[in-house]
Structures are given as C-alpha cells and as structure tokens.
Ligand SMILES: Nc1ncnc2c1ncn2[C@@H]1O[C@H](COP(=O)(O)OP(=O)(O)OP(=O)(O)O)[C@@H](O)[C@H]1O
C-alpha cells in the first residue's frame with residue numbers, strides 16, 4: 001500500500017449554527033485506503049462529511065484539512081468537488097425539472113474543465129454513462145427522469161454511486177449509503193464502491209452496519225462519539241461493535257483513538 | 260433562503276445589459292394628450308380620414324374614462340404612483356429620410372443600436388450557428404420609439420404574397436386590409452390602455468399571410484424605446500388567411516432611466532379556417548433598479564381570434580423585464596374545433612411586479628385550450644397569475660387544461676394564482692393544476708458538491724422548471740430566452 005497521505009484531518013473542531021459538534025478530530029487517509037466511520041446517532045458523522053465538502057451552515061473553529069497537501073477549507077465547495085472530493089449524501093435531494101443525464105454531463109464537464117480537459121459531447125458522454133449504469137444496474141429511462149424525482153430510497157442511493165463512478169473522485173465519502181437498501185441493492189452498491197477502490201483513491205465509509213463492511217472490507221475502522229474519535233482499529237473492531245454495541249466504548253476512555 | 264450568498268449578491272448588482280441610450284436627433288411632440296396631439300400624430304403619418312376618426316373616437320372615450328375616474332383597472336395586483344398622462348410625450352421619431360429606398364440608407368446610429376442589441380438588419384446575415392444554408396433567416400421590423408425604422412426581407416416575402424411591413428406603411432399600401440381588421444379583435448373601448456393606444460398608437464408591425472401560404476421564415480418585431488419621457492404605443496396586427504401559417508416573434512428593450520416609462524401596446528391576431536399563428540414574445544424591458552427606481556410600465560392588450568374551423572393561435576411569452584407588467588394574451592375560440600394555447604414564463608426579481616395570465620373564451624364546438632404558466636419570483640418580486648377560462652353555452656365538448664406552477668426564491672417574494680372559470684355548457688371538461696415550489700439550499704448545495712457552480716445550478720433548475728414553455732419557442736429564441744432567464748435571475752438566491 002502506498003505511503004502517501006491523501007487526506008489529513010488535524011484537530012478539527014466545528015460548530016453547526018453555533019453549537020460545537022466536532023471536538024477535535026484527527027484522521028489520516030492514505031491513498032488506497034478505505035476507512036469506515038461508525039458511531040451512535042448524533043455523534044457527528046454527517047457533520048464531519050459536510051465539513052469536508054464545505055456545506056454552508058458549519059463553521060470550522062479550529063484545525064485543518066489537507067487534501068493532497070492543499071488546504072481544503074480555503075476552497076469553495078464546487079472547487080473541492082472538481083478537485084476530486086465526493087460525498088454520497090445520506091439524504092439525496094430531488095430536483096424536479098432537471099434531467100439526470102443533463103445534470104450528470106454538466107457535472108462531468110465541470111470537473112473535466114477544471115483539469116484542463118475538453119468537454120465530452122453528448123455521444124461520448126452517453127457511452128460513458130451507459131457503461132457506468134450497467135455497474136449499478138440502472139435502467140436507461142431513469143436518466144431521462146428528473147434528478148431523484150420519484151426515485152425510491154434505494155434508487156437514490158444507487159444514483160449517488162453512479163455519480164461517483166462518473167466523476168471518478170480521489171476522495172470518496174459515503175454517508176450511510178447502505179441504509180435502507182435491500183439485499184440486492186446492497187450488493188450492487190458495494191460492487192460500485194469496490195470498483196472505485198484503487199491505489200490512488202481513499203474512501204471514508206460511514207455506516208451503522210457490518211453488512212456493508214462484509215463486502216467493502218475496510219483498512220481501518222473508527223468510532224465517533226460526541227464529536228471525537230474514541231476508538232480506532234482494524235476491520236475486527238466493526239465486528240466487535242456489531243456484537244457489543246457502543247456502550248462499552250463510550251464509557252471507556254479515549255485510549256487508542258489514533259488512526 | 261438565508262441571504263448568505265456573496266457570489267449571487269455580486270451578480271445581483273450586475274447591470275441591465277441593454278440600458279444604453281442612442282444619441283440621435285429626434286422629432287418629438289411636446290408632452291400632453293390633447294385632441295391636437297392625436298391629430299398631429301395622424302397628420303405626421305398622412306393617415307386617411309377614417310383612421311383619424313377612429314383615433315378621435317378612442318381619444319374621447321379615453322378622456323371620458325379619465326374624467327369619470329375609471330382610469331387604470333383596479334383589480335390588477337400591482338401598485339404604482341398615479342400616472343400623469345399629460346406629462347408623457349406621445350410621439351418621438353428619429354430624424355431620417357421619410358422613405359428609405361433601401362436598408363443601406365438606414366442611419367448608421369440606428370444600425371449600430373440594433374447591432375448592439377444583437378438584432379441583425381442585414382438581410383444576407385443568417386442567425387448564428389445555423390449551419391445549413393437552406394434555413395430561412397428571420398425577417399425583422401425594427402421599431403424605434405414611435406416609428407418603424409427598417410423592415411428586412413420584404414421583397415422575399417412578397418414573392419409568397421406575404422405582406423410584412425410597419426403598421427404605417429400598411430395603412431398607406433393596404434388600407435382595405437387594415438380597415439377590415441383593425442379593432443376587430445380588440446375594440447378601441449375594450450379597456451383603458453387599449454383605448455389610449457387606439458388614440459395615439461404610433462407604429463408597430465403588420466403582417467398578412469394569404470390563403471394556403473406557409474410563411475417561409477420567422478417574422479419578428481423588435482421594439483426599442485429610446486427617448487426619455489416618452490411612451491411607446493405600438494399596434495400590431497397579424498392576419499393569417501385560410502390555411503396559412505406564421506410564426507412571429509416580438510422582442511423589446513429600453514434604456515436604463517430613473518423615470519418610469521409607459522408602454523401600452525395592442526396586438527390583434529386573426530386566424531381564419533385552418534390557419535395557425537404562433538406568437539412568441541421575449542420581453543426584456545428595463546425592469547428598474549434593485550430598489551424599484553425606474554423601469555417600464557408594460558400595460559398590454561393582446562388578443563387573438565380563431566375565427567374559423569380548426570384555427571389555432573398559440574401564445575408563448577417569456578417575461579423577464581419591466582417594472583410592472585399587466586398583460587393577458589387571450590384567445591377567442593370562435594370556430595369549431597379551434598385551438599388556443601398559452602405558454603408563459605414570467606419572472607420577477609428585485610421590486611418587479613407582474614400580473615399576467617390569459618383568457619380562453621370557448622365559443623365554438625369542440626374547442627380546446629391549454630394554459631401552461633410558470634412564474635418565478637425572486638428578491639422582492641411579486642407576481643400573480645390571473646386566468647379566465649370561459650365556456651360559452653354553445654361550446655359543446657370544449658376542453659381546457661391549465662397548469663400554473665410557481666417557483667419562489669427567497670422568502671421576500673410573492674406568487675399568487677387567480678384562476679377564474681365560467682362554464683355554461685355541461686359537456687365541458689376543465690382541468691386545473693397548480694404547484695408552488697422553492698429552490699432549496701440543499702438542492703443548490705447538492706449541485707455544488709457535484710462541481711456545478713451555484714450560478715449554473717440556479718439556471719439549470721430554473722430552465723428545468725420552464726422547459727415546457729421554452730420548448731414552444733422557435734429554437735433560436737429558446738436559447739436567447741434561456742440566457743435571459745439566467746441573467747435576470749442573477750442574484751436571485753441568497
Ligand atoms: N445545522 C445544525 N444545527 C444544529 N445542530 C446540528 C446541525 N447539524 C447537526 N447538528 C447536530 O449535530 C449532531 C450531530 O449530527 P450528525 O448529523 O452529524 O450526526 P450523525 O452522526 O450523522 O447521526 P446519524 O447516525 O443519525 O446520521 C446532532 O446532535 C445534530 O442535531
């Protein structure tokens with residue numbers, strides 16, 4: 001595995017509408033690694049992912065985030081995205097009236113322009129889109145529909161994975177992409193995620209369940225509680241959590257909370 | 260939305276692109292509305308006696324309405340300071356040779372003005388980007404303040420027997436046609452502004468498409484208000500004879516001025532048996548500044564009569580400009596199986612107000628109408644959709660479908676829907692759907708997280724919202740309209 005640190009989060013403190021939520025997060029992701037983040041409801045997992053992608057409404061009060069050595073916090077959200085930071089949302093929004101394929105092509109071409117590449121024309125994009133849609137087993141007609149409009153919960157999540165496959169980001173954050181999926185959809189989503197695993201990429205996979213991690217085997221597992229990483233370990237930590245719940249960790253000290 | 264968006268705030272301050280003034284010597288009447296003024300306008304245009312009489316009748320009725328305090332209609336949901344009709348100049352025209360032998364004689368200042376507005380008055384020039392040489396161009400009638408200054412492609416149209424010229428020329432060259440149809444759809448006494456227009460109308464466009472002719476190119480009129488302190492009162496009359504087809508587009512801009520200027524137009528359309536008229540408007544009058552200072556008052560009466568069997572009239576409008584818009588393009592569905600359509604996008608930003616909609620009057624059997632209205636409100640903009648569907652007692656089998664959607668940006672703007680239905684035939688089927696939605700912060704952020712700038716995201720969402728209407732526009736203008744929507748919306752969110 002490569003030694004290069006792709007994402008480095010240092011002593012990150014953040015507030016949401018003035019309330020402190022993240023209280024000192026330290027996390028390094030090396031290229032090629034998949035890290036799972038688990039933790040009770042309300043512990044700050046989505047807040048962490050939102051802060052990483054620059055969602056308005058959060059304020060970083062202390063600490064820093066470096067992505068390929070660059071200060072992520074200084075970049076506008078769309079620049080972070082074009083640089084290769086991707087978040088699969090826990091609750092993907094619907095945008096009536098805007099066709100999926102048009103939206104996706106706009107997004108892909110925005111990223112290409114950022115990298116100095118020519119835009120894909122409609123034909124080239126379509127063949128790329130078809131290829132990626134096969135991976136997530138999405139029917140053609142879904143692309144002509146408005147973004148997520150009337151999509152089932154599982155279809156929305158698959159659409160997130162499709163976007164990730166198209167945009168080929170180097171840092172992928174998945175916020176509970178496995179929640180609400182049936183068994184087949186889980187397999188499909190996990191298949192999409194595994195395709196993205198590569199020596200150049202890092203992934204932060206937020207989940208509550210071991211069942212995703214059966215497919216997407218993490219290099220590291222972290223437990224977030226009350227805005228801090230209270231425990232880190234290898235893939236077995238997730239199994240242990242599945243068995244014992246969070247209680248034994250939260251009451252314990254923060255020993256071993258190093259990534 | 261929370262008002263936190265610096266990018267959009269910056270864009271909001273962007274200026275209206277067409278706000279420049281052309282320095283040109285104009286022949287203008289002193290302000291004020293008197294019988295003398297009406298006579299002078301008529302004399303300047305060397306009009307026949309019957310037309311002067313028509314104007315004078317309208318003038319007297321208008322004075323009556325003013326005196327009886329029947330002024331501007333009180334039901335429209337707009338507010339403005341009282342208009343002093345005696346402070347307005349009713350006629351202003353650039354000084355140039357009264358009759359141009361060819362387009363080459365056009366004053367270079369005027370040509371430059373239209374170039375700046377992106378309107379080509381050169382006949383050989385085709386619209387950009389349309390590769391195949393066989394595609395027809397667009398014939399343009401350019402109206403500058405009170406007169407038409409140029410009409411392109413006239414000779415080519417004449418080959419098909421199509422008359423397309425300024426209204427004044429039509430009065431001279433085709434008086435019988437004008438006399439037959441003028442006021443036949445919108446009587447001079449129809450409403451306050453129509454009456455004012457009938458008294459003082461200065462110029463506008465006239466088109467006649469003979470029997471069975473499909474007009475080979477788009478016809479269009481481009482209205483430009485230039486002079487300060489003037490109103491523009493144009494009159495447009497389109498007649499499609501049996502089996503004829505024409506697609507017509509109207510565009511408009513005005514300089515940026517601190518005063519409000521009045522634009523009170525009348526448009527009459529007549530479609531005979533199996534004739535079809537497609538009338539599209541991209542309205543971009545100066546909307547006033549962000550505090551509501553200045554801007555055009557756009558009080559317009561537009562109506563089409565489907566007089567024959569299977570006549571069809573389709574109105575498509577994209578309204579982004581004007582301080583106040585008051586406009587209800589309507590269809591009188593007289594002939595059996597005639598069809599009326601109204602597709603509208605109205606956008607109000609900053610302090611703009613719009614009260615717009617349509618009237619579909621079903622008179623003949625099996626008449627059909629469709630109304631699709633998309634309202635976008637941003638800033639402190641306020642708008643109302645006002646639509647009347649009236650089914651007459653003989654309109655057996657009439658059908659109407661109406662859809663009114665509002666999109667709100669921010670929480671300071673307003674959208675209102677006033678659908679009126681009067682059905683006096685039990686066989687009629689009338690459907691009405693209405694929705695109100697908002698562009699949410701989450702939607703915008705979703706787009707940004709995918710690498711799309713907020714500005715592009717807003718215009719993508721707005722264009723998506725409007726696409727049922729935009730696709731009714733002729734292709735060339737759909738692109739223009741999309742751009743216009745984006746520009747008018749800049750600064751709308753945040
Ligand atoms: N904008 C906000 N304003 C106020 N509080 C917020 C805001 N966003 C998040 N919080 C609070 O921060 C805490 C962490 O929320 P977050 O969504 O990050 O949790 P989570 O770990 O993702 O939980 P879940 O497992 O339920 O998804 C919660 O108590 C939540 O109410």
Ligand SMILES: [Mg+2]
Nearest residue numbers: 045046047090
């Ligand atoms: Mg969460």
